[in-house]
Amino acid sequence: MYDTNLVLGGKEFTSRLIVGTGKYSSMDVMRDAHEASGTEIITVAVRRVGLPSGDSILDYIDTKRYTLLPNTAGCYTADEAIRTCYLAREAGLGEMVKLEVIGDQRTLFPDVMGLLEATRTLAREGFTVMPYTNDDPIMAKKLQDAGAACVMPLGAPIGSGLGIRNPYNIKIILESVTVPVIVDAGVGTASDAAIAMELGCDGVLMNTAIAGAKDAVSMAKAMKLAVEAGRLAYKSGRIGKKLYATASSPLEGLPDWTS
Amino acid sequence: MSVTINVNGKPMEVEPGLTVESLLTLLNVKREYTAVAVNREITPKATYAAVMLSEGDKVEIVRPMGGG
Numbered sequence: 444m445y446d447t448n449l450v451l452g453g454k455e456f457t458s459r460l461i462v463g464t465g466k467y468s469s470m471d472v473m474r475d476a477h478e479a480s481g482t483e484i485i486t487v488a489v490r491r492v493g494l495p496s497g498d499s500i501l502d503y504i505d506t507k508r509y510t511l512l513p514n515t516a517g518c519y520t521a522d523e524a525i526r527t528c529y530l531a532r533e534a535g536l537g538e539m540v541k542l543e544v545i546g547d548q549r550t551l552f553p554d555v556m557g558l559l560e561a562t563r564t565l566a567r568e569g570f571t572v573m574p575y576t577n578d579d580p581i582m583a584k585k586l587q588d589a590g591a592a593c594v595m596p597l598g599a600p601i602g603s604g605l606g607i608r609n610p611y612n613i614k615i616i617l618e619s620v621t622v623p624v625i626v627d628a629g630v631g632t633a634s635d636a637a638i639a640m641e642l643g644c645d646g647v648l649m650n651t652a653i654a655g656a657k658d659a660v661s662m663a664k665a666m667k668l669a670v671e672a673g674r675l676a677y678k679s680g681r682i683g684k685k686l687y688a689t690a691s692s693p694l695e696g697l698p699d700w701t702s
Numbered sequence: 703m704s705v706t707i708n709v710n711g712k713p714m715e716v717e718p719g720l721t722v723e724s725l726l727t728l729l730n731v732k733r734e735y736t737a738v739a740v741n742r743e744i745t746p747k748a749t750y751a752a753v754m755l756s757e758g759d760k761v762e763i764v765r766p767m768g769g770g
Contacts, residue, residue, distance in 0.1 A: 463770030473768075488769025489737075491710040491762065496731050500768055516769050526742070530764050533744050534737035601770070650770025 444678055449623060449646055451484075452539050452571030452592050454510065458483045459640070460670045461512065461625065462663070463650025470503040472659050477509070480653065480663035486512045486541055489531050512573070514541040519554070521561040528565055539571040541595070541627075541648075551601040555582050559589055566590025575627050578612040580619040587620045594620055595648060598639060599629025602651040606635035610642055617643045633662075633669035640673025641681070705757040716755065723750040725761065736765045 448455040461484040467473035477485060485504055504511070513531035518524040521544055528540045544561055546554030558574050559582070565572045571592045576582055578596040586594050596616055599605035606629060607613060617624050623645035630636050630649045639647050647670055656662035704715045709725070716725065722738055722745055738745045739762040745753050755761065 464766075464768040465770045467768065486770055487766035489764050490767040490769075492729075492731055492736065492765050494710065494712075494729055494731075496729070496765075499732065499735065500766055501735055511766070513766065514769055526739070526744075529744050530737040530739060530762075531766075533746065534735050534765060536735065536766060648770075654770075 444675065446674065446678060451573065451623065454539075456483045456510075458667075458670075459646040459674060460636070460666055461486065461646060461648040462653060462666075463648075464488075464500055464504070465650050466654040467659060468654075470498070470500070473654070474503045476653055476659045476663040477504070478663075479660050479667065481667040483508075483510060484512050484539075485509045486514050486648070486650065487536070488516050489513050489527050489534070489536070510539065511536050512539055512541050513537070515543045515561075517545070518543060519545050519557075521557040521564070524557070524561045525564055528561075528570055532570070538569060539592075540565065540573065542572050542574040553577055553597075555579070558582075559585055562586050562591050563589040566592075573625070578609050578616065580612060580615040583616045583624070584619045587622050591622060593623040593625055593645070595625045595627035597628040598626045598635065601628040602655075603629055604631030604652060604655075605629055606631055607638050607642070610638065613639070613642050613644065630666075633665040636666050636669040637673035637676070640670055641676050643677050646670075705755070707755050707757070707759045707761055709761045710763055718756075720755050721751055722753045722755065722761070725755065726750065726763070729763075731763055732765075736763060738763050 458481050460482050462480050462482045463486045513536040515524040515527045524544050544554045544557035546552050562572050562574050574586050574591050575595045583594040598607040625646040626639040627648040630652045636647045653663045705718050
């Protein structure tokens with residue numbers, strides 16, 4: 444079936460799965476998981492260089508092949524997040540950013556007031572802003588209006604693996620904005636990713652679900668297949684739900700067994 | 703004579719007039735995919751050799767790390 448590409452900041456992507464680089468058991472496992480996921484976009488954090496500096500994570504990521512997506516994880520104000528994006532750009536990580544302004548350490552829910560402010564500033568400064576937000580359709584629309592290149596509602600808290608807790612809100616977000624909708628956070632297993640895509644989302648971003656799995660490389664492949672399956676099912680147009688049975692076989696032409 | 707600057711949260715004694723460029727060399731930090739901020743202001747790569755560090759300066763040197 445014909446499908447369009449995911450377009451972010453004027454760049455086209457065939458894969459609709461975005462993956463992270465955190466919490467892998469080793470750099471080799473991470474590299475193999477990236478390969479198995481079929482991803483084209485990889486998120487990284489921006490942190491202080493260790494002294495002595497040692498290996499770089501980018502020794503394990505082919506930057507010619509993958510687009511890097513620096514995040515602002517750990518930023519609790521718009522100002523910190525904006526400065527982190529400037530640092531990332533200066534470091535040569537590009538102008539596409541996964542914008543997080545965190546409101547609370549325990550839930551890691553976004554501070555949407557700070558998020559909106561940072562989105563507006565960064566979009567004006569030429570960044571391709573991909574904000575991590577609540578599953579709130581009103582905020583999604585405000586982020587779009589502030590210049591976000593997409594909106595990334597959470598399915599559930601970061602790293603929780605609880606899946607898509609409010610599919611109805613995700614559905615309303617999809618009807619509220621015209622920019623791509625990418626579910627970011629909360630995915631635990633393949634069916635969660637498939638559900639997001641079946642709802643009509645344009646992509647899924649995940650880290651822990653792959654990195655924390657017993658076999659991260661095979662889970663990466665499972666996620667690739669789930670995103671593709673979910674997308675295909677969405678594009679194919681599922682049947683409606685009915686309470687009672689509808690026979691699949693014709694009722695006419697049954698042999699007569701009466702004596 | 704030396705001055706004390708703060709690099710990535712740790713105090714460091716350096717010679718007066720040390721540039722960002724010399725600091726990175728001293729610490730053996732790769733330039734690729736690295737960014738520097740001095741006193742919260744980003745230092746463009748092109749100015750590393752020109753920016754001199756003084757007493758009390760706060761230097762942040764960052765690079766990409768694992769994250770989601």
